[in-house]
Amino acid sequence: MTDTPLSLIRNFSIIAHIDHGKSTLADRLIQACGALTQREMTNQVLDNMDLERERGITIKAQTVRLTYPAKDGKTYILNLMDTPGHVDFAYEVSRSLAACEGSLLVVDASQGVEAQTLANVYQAIDANHEIVPVLNKVDLPAADCERVKAQIEEVVGIDAEDAVEVSAKTGLNIEAVLEALVTRLPPPKGDAEAPLKALLVDSWYDPYLGVITLVRVKEGRLKKGMRIRMMSTGVVHNVDQVGVFAPRLTPMDELGPGEIGYINAAIKTVADCNVGDTLTDDRRPADMPLAGFKPSVPVVWCGLYPIVADDFEKLRDSLAKLRLNDASFHYEAETSAALGFGFRCGFLGLLHLEIIQERLSREFNLDLIATAPSVVYRLWRTNGAMEELHNPADMPDGSLIERIEEPWIKATIMVPDEYLGAVLTLCTERRGIQQDLTYVGNRAMAVYRLPLNEVVFDFYDRLKSVSRGYASFDYQMDTYEESELVRISILVNQEPVDALSFIAHRSAAETRGRAICAKLKELIPRQLFKIAIQASIGSRIIARETLGAMSKDVTAKCYGGDISRKRKLLDKQKEGKKRMRQFGKVEIPQSAFLAALKMDH
Numbered sequence: 001m002t003d004t005p006l007s008l009i010r011n012f013s014i015i016a017h018i019d020h021g022k023s024t025l026a027d028r029l030i031q032a033c034g035a036l037t038q039r040e041m042t043n044q045v046l047d048n049m050d051l052e053r054e055r056g057i058t059i060k061a062q063t064v065r066l067t068y069p070a071k072d073g074k075t076y077i078l079n080l081m082d083t084p085g086h087v088d089f090a091y092e093v094s095r096s097l098a099a100c101e102g103s104l105l106v107v108d109a110s111q112g113v114e115a116q117t118l119a120n121v122y123q124a125i126d127a128n129h130e131i132v133p134v135l136n137k138v139d140l141p142a143a144d145c146e147r148v149k150a151q152i153e154e155v156v157g158i159d160a161e162d163a164v165e166v167s168a169k170t171g172l173n174i175e176a177v178l179e180a181l182v183t184r185l186p187p188p189k190g191d192a193e194a195p196l197k198a199l200l201v202d203s204w205y206d207p208y209l210g211v212i213t214l215v216r217v218k219e220g221r222l223k224k225g226m227r228i229r230m231m232s233t234g235v236v237h238n239v240d241q242v243g244v245f246a247p248r249l250t251p252m253d254e255l256g257p258g259e260i261g262y263i264n265a266a267i268k269t270v271a272d273c274n275v276g277d278t279l280t281d282d283r284r285p286a287d288m289p290l291a292g293f294k295p296s297v298p299v300v301w302c303g304l305y306p307i308v309a310d311d312f313e314k315l316r317d318s319l320a321k322l323r324l325n326d327a328s329f330h331y332e333a334e335t336s337a338a339l340g341f342g343f344r345c346g347f348l349g350l351l352h353l354e355i356i357q358e359r360l361s362r363e364f365n366l367d368l369i370a371t372a373p374s375v376v377y378r379l380w381r382t383n384g385a386m387e388e389l390h391n392p393a394d395m396p397d398g399s400l401i402e403r404i405e406e407p408w409i410k411a412t413i414m415v416p417d418e419y420l421g422a423v424l425t426l427c428t429e430r431r432g433i434q435q436d437l438t439y440v441g442n443r444a445m446a447v448y449r450l451p452l453n454e455v456v457f458d459f460y461d462r463l464k465s466v467s468r469g470y471a472s473f474d475y476q477m478d479t480y481e482e483s484e485l486v487r488i489s490i491l492v493n494q495e496p497v498d499a500l501s502f503i504a505h506r507s508a509a510e511t512r513g514r515a516i517c518a519k520l521k522e523l524i525p526r527q528l529f530k531i532a533i534q535a536s537i538g539s540r541i542i543a544r545e546t547l548g549a550m551s552k553d554v555t556a557k558c559y560g561g562d563i564s565r566k567r568k569l570l571d572k573q574k575e576g577k578k579r580m581r582q583f584g585k586v587e588i589p590q591s592a593f594l595a596a597l598k599m600d601h
């Protein structure tokens, strides 16, 4: 292969707000190009993880190579890179965009531009993409193409006059999208005779082939049998296989400039493949690497503990397997007095956390407790040292701390006018600072700076509820700033329960401390003695509840009955024991932890 001239290649991504129909459109394009037969065509080929399909969201960027005989009589190679739409995965969007020359900007013609439309399109503009607007869902009665075109021009600032109007659902006008790709996007550039430069876009673990690496060749040729060097580490590998996604893995002899494909090179772990790295020919290396990406940094951490202590090893194995397919997921072992042995895990955001948790329970059959999510604080000690704090339990004594900084985000929220008031109130409650407020028709666009720790708990849910689901939200990380943060410890019968401690702004500490004590009082069963449930900052108690002792007759034993029934009862009791955690003299049921941790701190 690679006898395809560059002029006949088009590399493109599809960018859209969640649910605007990106995956449906991708499926239609694949179908129209005959890459899969009707029978092979299951719904949404690109979203190939079960979980993605169920939730209808795209997590991992995927790619497909299509062959399109255009109206000009020539046959083109179209490489489609799917991109995730959710804000947690903005980083994966940027790396897919770096491998392409253009984007289809899909906007739901009945909804119009949303916060993630904007965030993604700005990334595409940064990546120097040619952008073709596509108005989807024109079959819906509420579709209003003229209004949405005007909106795209006004808010996004790109020409929308020639936007392609389609229905990905009915298949209307799909051909026009393919023609627009061929006529409006530029072909890739690159010199096939230059030393190899290929961008490492992604890598994942395939149970049959081992580590698969997705690459975009920029210069030179990438051939089977070649010795390649990773420019950031100098590590050398033999290329066992080169190929393209058609959409199944299809081996080829080589990939030339402008092409997107995969290599398989006996690489042991995904961790050895740095996304954004440049691959070059070990015998004739390039002088300079390509501009890479910044590494993805986890912004939210929480502890994951097995409910049954015996599952610890299984959890360790499962996390290792997940990590193979998801380099942005981090974990390290930790112990908690309350929860035993577990892991501290880092995620790109809350959705990422939820997805990993769900995969652990579904694919690996693990019952887990997750501690409250925490952002990464920067802690400056009085001795001048700075450390990153991932876990509230690790916060040193106040006398050792000079200052703490917390991460802020810049959030864009789009919302219909009638819900604006409620949204602004929510942002203010969460310590938000308004940066900008503009109108597009009857929709407001508010730009706020907010502390991330006010967002990780339930901001997204609250936003949806105060706007009846109409607000859309997107954010990017901003700066770190000094803040009055305190750690709130929870004490049961004078014993601190480490898994329940959390960090909050001083102004919110008391309310949240009080709420958690009240909740625990409801959840902890009465004991033979009276116990105190307290919240404290250092040695100062800020909230207290008292749980009365239980009356004696509740412990009355049950005699008689046949042996098997007794055995059953004993087994049941054993189960029950497993689900309790001993706290000094107090036993706290698992359900109390779960409920307390679920609370909005």
Ligand SMILES: Nc1nc2c(ncn2[C@@H]2O[C@H](COP(=O)(O)OP(=O)(O)OP(=O)(O)O)[C@@H](O)[C@H]2O)c(=O)[nH]1
Binding pocket: 016, 017, 018, 019, 020, 021, 022, 023, 024, 025, 056, 057, 058, 084, 085, 086, 136, 137, 138, 139, 140, 166, 167, 168, 169, 170
């Ligand atoms: N009526 C109508 N519905 C559509 C059309 N295209 C997509 N949909 C529906 O819109 C919903 C979202 O479509 P998806 O393709 O999953 O959206 P997406 O943008 O890929 O979403 P993410 O993968 O979560 O980013 C699905 O229920 C589709 O069936 C269309 O042209 N008309």
